[in-house]
Amino acid sequence: MKVISWNVNSIRTRLERVLGVLERHQPDLLCLQETKVTDEDFPHTALANAGWHAHVHGQKTYNGVAMISREPLEEVVCNFDDNPVPEEARIIRATCQGVRVLNAYVINGKEVGCDKYVRKLAWLDALTQTMKAELAEPRPTVMLGDFNIVTDDRDIYDADGWRGKILCSDEERARLQSFLSLGMVDLHREQTSEAGIFTWWDYRGGAFPRNMGMRIDLALGNPSAAGICTDVGVDRDERKKGDWEAKPSDHAPLVVVLKTS
């Protein structure tokens, strides 16, 4: 089964690209972040006409997550209990072909120490509790999405310049470690230890052509999921395409392949 995670940065602006990714990759499941649309205004019809099911958890203007699949998903849950920011639509989970999938859009945090940063850490702490409860089930479980955290120096173009700053602080990395302490592994890092694999490039300053990026979109899996994960890769072409005529998202899709029976 193929699962893709992609911060689409507005599904309405990039609907044609979403349809293109679905057509090109033929995934079983596409997990989107930053759909930036209410459930009412989500382009349900266009996706249904192309043969896809969509489960959505959105809001006006900001955030928003969605799961788009060939077959209907099971056990769909929006949001999570004890969320310190319940009004922000940042997580949706569902079961696809027996695999539990959590699709998360982690708070950016803006700057270390500010109120948004404090909320980011609290939200991640609460998510850890939800993750722990999910892992009580022995089935393959994957959490993927835009984590807005750079794991280590290999995952950013200028590690020294960013050290301790937002996305790279010890406190954020400790929250990432807490997921690993639950037994989850970074499925991408199971495949390669190579430095300079990025999933996001700033729109500003020609960051993409200069490859000034970061790996902040991740796929974590429990041992059961890791055991059947055969490939993880970044669809860099999707970020590349589009110079000025067909605008890309600032994130590239992260493609995860699991060998399900």
Added chain:
DNA sequence: ATGGTTGGTCGCCAA
């Protein structure tokens, strides 16, 4: 440190 681009929405906020 600022930079400076994009999206939603229409004066800015967020990333």
